[in-house]
Amino acid sequence: MSMTENAAEDVDLLIIGAGPAGMAAAIEACELGIDTLVVDEKFHPGGQIYAGLAGGAAFDRSVLGRDYLIGKNLIDRFQACGARTRYGAFVWDMTPDNTAYISTDGTSRMIRARHAIVATGALERPFAFEGWTLPGVITAGGAQLLLKTSAVVPQEPVVLAGSGPLLLLLATQYIACGVSVAAILDTTPAGNRLGALRHFARFIPTALAAKGLAMLWKLRAGGVPILSGVEDIAALGSARVEAVRYRRGGEEYRLPASCLIVHQGIESETRLLRAVNVEHRWDNVSRSWLPVCDDFGRTAIPGVSVAGDGRAVLGAQAAPLSGRLAAIDAARALGRIDVETRDRLTRPVRAQLGKASRGRGFVDTLFAPSPTSCDRLPGEALACRCEEVTAKRVREEATRSAANINSVKSRLRCGMGPCQGRYCETTVRELLLRHSGSTAAEIGLLRIRPPIKPVGVEEIIALGVTELPPEARIPGVLPR
């Protein structure tokens, strides 16, 4: 972008995201004497996992469990570490020279960083089904945020549908605060259990296993029916969800539901990294594209590192560790410490990270997304919420010669709406994979063009930007 001398602010280290990875990175960086600025879209630190602990509606948060409450310790240390912070601020673009464009309350600013750590976490894996756009259908992560930040819970018996540990955790938290759970409709493919068995022996002695067993026990004690082998979820209603329909063992069932909470795992949010042309690799277990980086989280783009779930989904115990690794390595890149010091400081952290990742094999395989997940998606169901593109239209595109996700985007507009593909890319890719015969590498990943989240044109103009960025910033290295 060409621009005037307008209001650019300089900082040594910019950390994007104040979740566990970003907070731990900031603490480490400040200890190493680095001038650090942390920006986050929310008004309080903590990310999604520790949302509400640093601000929100007052209520007895002990219902959320110990693993949540311990986040306060990290938040307190972060708030005392001396890093500058900017909340309610989202980064809508970053250029390979590490200039970040940040919008706060309708005004944008440029921040020039010598090094950036992208700690943008993860998002719900898109879960398309008939009626998923009906008001009252919300994601499990979203439902949990309603509770954590706003103390808002479903009033009537609630139906949870999908697959993944978060769904079970949310159900136990609901029970703890007196919310009635009508049923958990478990869509985990039966084959996953078999595949997960080979990771079982390593899973059993981990803290993760103990937590999982405790959750199942609580659900059992709470009398929550967990119905396995559920298929063909559909939300029914006109102005909002009124019932959920599903199929199990060849029979069709219906449950009344004033809200339906859905989940199908989470996946790394890497849009900002894609905007600066960080290379991504296809991961066949999570069926997602992950940023290519070294052990410290450093990407091949100078001065750009990644930490936390945005690097690979490893959860809240691992995120602060990868945040610290990225910060110590950034100190080396910024000339604060030498390579020997970096290696000495990071050695114990790397060992801890290895430990924190133990047991993931079982969980990741048990709840792994299936390549057939979109096979039974009805043709009239929406794959893309924003531009209202049906599964049928994507399937038709798949049979064309070039089943590249960016060509499909330009023809059907899926991925062009305000969510920028966050809630359709995975569905579109799975449909293309099943119907085109192309590989994930051939289909590729959505090219991310600024703004990665909508900002007003007037806001961009006020920055003094006189020229819209070209589609390809660095010719030849566009992710495919």
Add this chain to the structure above:
Amino acid sequence: MFTSIADRNSKPVEFTLFGRVVRVPPGTSVAAAMLANGEAAGRVSASGSPRGPYCLMGACFECSVIIDGRARVRACMTEVRDGLNVERSQHVDD
């Protein structure tokens, strides 16, 4: 559909939601206030179907509403304040 389990001892925030005055505990997001007041939708899609809070983490833009005259504001990323005026949005591009 949704209800608040927040402590009732703090002074509630009073604001206008789709033309009526509502009171919610401080610290609540506008999206949560919508749901707790029976408003599951705050906008319509391009084809006219109702849409409302979905991801609650600022990523889907389905909860976009007009707040104090400013369009395209995500209700889930806005905390309630006394006197806010929250209006329905016809389309996210409004």
